[in-house]
Amino acid sequence: DAGVIQSPRHEVTEMGQEVTLRCKPISGHDYLFWYRQTMMRGLELLIYFNNNVPIDDSGMPEDRFSAKMPNASFSTLKIQPSEPRDSAVYFCASSFTRVDQPQHFGDGTRLSIL
Amino acid sequence: QKEVEQNSGPLSVPEGAIASLNCTYSDRGSQSFFWYRQYSGKSPELIMFIYSNGDKEDGRFTAQLNKASQYVSLLIRDSQPSDSATYLCAVKVPLGSGYALNFGKGTSLLVTP
Numbered sequence: 001d002a003g004v005i006q007s008p009r010h011e012v013t014e015m016g017q018e019v020t021l022r023c024k025p026i027s028g029h030d031y032l033f034w035y036r037q038t039m040m041r042g043l044e045l046l047i048y049f050n051n052n053v054p055i056d057d058s059g060m061p062e063d064r065f066s067a068k069m070p071n072a073s074f075s076t077l078k079i080q081p082s083e084p085r086d087s088a089v090y091f092c093a094s095s096f097t098r099v100d101q102p103q104h105f106g107d108g109t110r111l112s113i114l
Numbered sequence: 115q116k117e118v119e120q121n122s123g124p125l126s127v128p129e130g131a132i133a134s135l136n137c138t139y140s141d142r143g144s145q146s147f148f149w150y151r152q153y154s155g156k157s158p159e160l161i162m163f164i165y166s167n168g169d170k171e172d173g174r175f176t177a178q179l180n181k182a183s184q185y186v187s188l189l190i191r192d193s194q195p196s197d198s199a200t201y202l203c204a205v206k207v208p209l210g211s212g213y214a215l216n217f218g219k220g221t222s223l224l225v226t227p
Contacts, residue, residue, distance in 0.1 A: 031212065042219035043158070043202065048212070056210040091157055100146050100165050103215055105157040 002026070004106035006092050012112045018080040021109045024073055025094030033103060034067055034077050035091040043091070049075065050097075082113045118205050120218035128226055133190040135221050137203030140184065146206040147179060147186045148215065153199045161201075162188070193225045 005024040013019055025032045034046040047057040049069045057067070064083070069075040079086055089110050093103040117140040127133045135149075146165045150158035164170045164177040164186070176189040186205075190197055200220040207216050 033214065043217040045209075045214055045216075048209070048214055050212045055212050056214065097212075100163060102148055102160045102163055105159070108157050 004092055004094050004104055006090075006106035006109055008109060009107060010110045010112075012114065013082060014114050015083055016081045017113075018078065019082045019086075019111060019113075021077040021090050021092075021111070023075045023077070023092030023106060025075070025092070026104055027073070028096070029094035029104075030072075030097055031095045031103075032069060032075050033093040033095075034075070035093065037089045037091060037108075046077070084113045087111055087113050118203055118216050118218040120201075120203050120221045122219060123222035124224050125221055126224045126226060127193050129193060129195060131193050131225075133193045133197065133223055133225070135188040135190075135201050135203075135223065137186045137188075137218055138184055139186070139203075139205045139216075141205065141207050141216075142181075142184065144205045144207055147177070148204040148206070149175075149177060149186075149188045150202040150204060150217075151199045152202055152220065158202055190223075193223075195225050195227055198223055198225050 007022045030051050033048040037043045046059045047067045052069045067077045089108045091105050091108045093105045095101050095103040119138045148163045149161045151161050152158045162177045164179045170177045174191045178187045200222050202220045203218040204215040206213050
């Protein structure tokens, strides 16, 4: 079975540019999560969706970040405009609803803002 | 702020020894606990989960949970150099109308031949 698929794997862009990260969750999973990982702060939850609806976005750092999930098989995380401090690895994960079900992670997008 | 605390390490153990990784959490309402392994440059991958007090064994791995002490641990028996990685403790907590995972910053494990 296919796992969580993220694209692109690497992104290097200049400050001020728009960045769009993409995620395809595991089929049938009804939760989707976006995380950011840095050495300093570890793995931080940015936002999560349940049945395509955003439930909590309290981890989104500021208005420059936005996320959408137009259908059950696709989500985007957008940064506009990007800044060097946004450089990090961004992970998407998905899971089933049950409380004992784990999250499965994609391979991540390594983002570098110059 | 609901915290999940782990020693950052590195924890160094010789090959064949038992590695013991510890995690404490602050939210008494937490129900499920997960251990993820993350190799450098890779994504976290699930090793084990536990939601009942006591021990749960899976091959060389044993997860231990003590809800009264708010303590979770992972034991790795017969440690191998391939076990060298960062181990992330995660606690499932209510967030909004659903659940989310609150991760510790991880413990770096180094198994030396």
